[in-house]
Amino acid sequence: MPRSPCAAFACLAALAPSLSLAASLSLSPSPSRSGAQVSDNLDPSFAGFGIEPSNLFSFTGWNEPNEFSIQLLQNLADYSGAPPHIRVGGNTQDYMIYDADYEDFGWKKNPRSTAQGVIAADSMIIGPNYLAALDRFPKDTFITYGLNLAYKGEDYLDKIVNHSRAVVENLKNTRLYSFEIGNEPDLYLENGMRAAPWDGQTFTTQFMERADTVYQKVLKPKGMAPTFFEPPATASTIGTTFEIAMLNSDGILDRMNGEYYVGWWNQHDYFYFIGVTPTPITLNDLMDMDQTNTQFAYWEKQIKIALNTGVPYVLREMSSIGPIGMHKVSDTFGASLWTLNFFLYMATLNVSSVQMHMTDNSNASAWQPINVYGKDPFVRPQYYAHAAVAQIIGNGNGTTQIGALDVGGAGGDYKGRIRAYSAYANSALQAVILINSKQVNASESNKASFTFNVQMGASNANKKIYISYLTADGADSLTGTTWNGMTFSDEDGQASVVDESIYQYSLDGNGAFSINVRDSEAVVANLDWQLGSNKVIKVDGSTTSGSRRKNAAAPSVTGAGPAIWAAVLVSFLTLATSLGAF
CATH class of the missing domain: 2.60.40.1180 (Golgi alpha-mannosidase II)
Incomplete structure (x- = not known):
């Protein structure tokens, strides 16, 4: 008793x-x-990370591996049964051109940039060691890799084929999971990547052409599946022509040359985005979980529409506060509680995978990988929520x-x-x-x-x-x-x-x-x-x-x-x- x-x-x-x-x-x-x-059963890699492409070397290391980052990822792999799913994508994927002759561990500014854009769609050069660095992550890490849709020079198809082929052939320790083609095309008019008319229908046409070309010239010869792509990778489709139902009507799920190309619906969100969200934010606001439900209500509707098409839904770019967090809010223990809740909330909606976006200078990243703001690398409270989710998932062994x-x-x-x-x-x-x-x-x-x-x-x-x-x-x-x-x-x-x-x-x-x-x-x-x-x-x-x-x-x-x-x-x-x- x-x-x-x-x-x-x-x-x-x-x-x-x-x-x-x-x-x-x-x-x-x-x-x-x-x-x-x-x-549904949670994949062991469910609670993942996104890494801004221009910041990749901060997390992987340059000539030498960043063992700190690699160990933090390995911890989570040991807890859940698989490394967290990594998305290498963001604004800077639409600035990058692959050059097989560029051998540095790093990216460089393109001295002969000619493309359009507020930041030009060919302004950054990467090469084979970009992929060698990415391949340092724990064995069998799933990689969703962002390709450049914004570039539209006469050789745009050659460029995307060369880049995608290099990714397929050079990732050997990690596991290429899927391709994004373009980042947040709903913002292309705003950032000068496209001129009007630009809408979901035009995007669908350009996406399908590139997906078909990559499949026919790169994936098919390697025996890889055609449903390897994740559109539309949008920032927010509210009031736009990029809503999932609209893209479906535009034919993005249709066959092209006898093949279906969409394997996942991919959208992005932030609970709060500095310079976009009109009201100020406090830690107390972030910790009010009802506010998260309110902010995400539209995305909930999109998820239901997506799943009704029979195609899984992934949230490939997410964070508490974008674009680079807020000191004393997103880097606090309260933000760790928000992160734990958000992962579990997404699981109940049958979101297949969630990537918390990271940059090396973000106060919302789960860890700081290099010396920034005069501080050496360290682990933020948010990482502990990732560890909790990893152990909860690993507890059921699949x-x-x-x-x-x-x-x-x-x-x-x-x-x-x-x-x-x-x-x-x-x-x-x-x-x-x-x-x-x-x-x-x-x-x-x-x-x-x-x-x-x-x-x-x-x-x-x-x-x-x-x-x-x-x-x-x-x-x-x-x-x-x-x-x-x-x-x-x-x-x-x-x-x-x-x-x-x-x-x-x-x-x-x-x-x-x-x-x-x-x-x-x-x-x-x-x-x-x-x-x-x-x-x-x-x-x-x-x-x-x-x-x-x-x-x-x-x-x-x-x-x-x-x-x-x-x-x-x-x-x-x-x-x-x-x-x-x-």
Whole structure:
């Protein structure tokens, strides 16, 4: 029988009469996938990154590999079973011309540029070592590679064939997954890449011609599939002729020379974009998860339209704040909570893959790969959300599915601040992910919490549950983030366990538990084992040894009753000690 909490509450009331009890919410995820509305199985590479092409060498290294970046990617591969999917694309893909004779590790300004554009469509030269550098990423990393659509000189087809052939032939350690042709063509009039008339129909014609040429001259001779392309890679189709339904009507999914060329619908978004979004933004705004749903509502409609065509949907360029983040907002721990929620939210919509865009100077990049702003390379809090998602996916070894739980009952100060998700593995409930994004800063000493009362189902009665925390001192923390007791080195990217404790509790006889989640914190409650302690099957068939393994020396925080009472007791003991009661 669970220990009665009454004495603990009485002592708390006497010692700190101003301390209020947490707001609460009851959740009842289905014990079986068959009774739940959940995503398709998540690919291990689901939570990926985009790298601006002009910044590639900052992440890969120039003549020498950037081992820091490579290790951070390898960590995630070990956790999920595959490296995160990388998109090499952005504005600068439409400035690049491939020159097989240019052998530097780097790109150079084209001294004979003649193309159109505010920044000319042939202003940058890259060569074979651009691809050699890209191939340094962990083995079998999926690569979506952006080709230049903007260039329209007389030799435009020769240029795109030469470039695509070099990519196909030179990526050997990594795995070429798909091609984009052009970046954000909906903005081509604005950036001078095209003159009017320019619309979705014209884009479709030009895209199809290039896709057909690349397939016939490059992919087909290599025995590769024709559905290798991802249009339209748009910034925003609101009020434009680039909406998915319109492009479908324009014939982008039709055959050309007997072949279908579209393998994925590809769109881009940012929660907030400096210079475009008309209102200012604060960290508190970013942490209001309802605002994310509001901003993304139009994209949700596009996703449904896309999936109804039978073609998968990918979000290849995304971030909290574009184009290069905002210090003390996008680089905080609060942004890590936003990132965790966003990945899970996208999973529930059946988005097949999400790439968080990175530049070397962005305060929204998951890590800084080189010395910028007078600071050496370091890991930002956002990376820890990627690690959490990777372990959640790896926990199911290819069978992980995510469902959204109803949090409409969270009101008052917690409206828009509470999110909860179920995770299924092998068609059975495996974990719940609980997020409290109410902002509380590191300097605030009296941090409140929110209580989740979770019914895991009678079939899980009396089972053990293990708690993993995504936490920092506060929402505004720039450093000090931990995930599942781990931290990642700013020097070499290696993970180390800084909290060896195992937070283990028992479900009650009905399969229920309760837990306090501090404001600006998230937890994953996993059935039967510590998240990350299981072996993960990798894409090559080998297994990892487990990224967060319990050992005999590790202290165990256990409880026979609901976890909330343990949390209350810890708070009581801490408070009583500070008041000199013991």
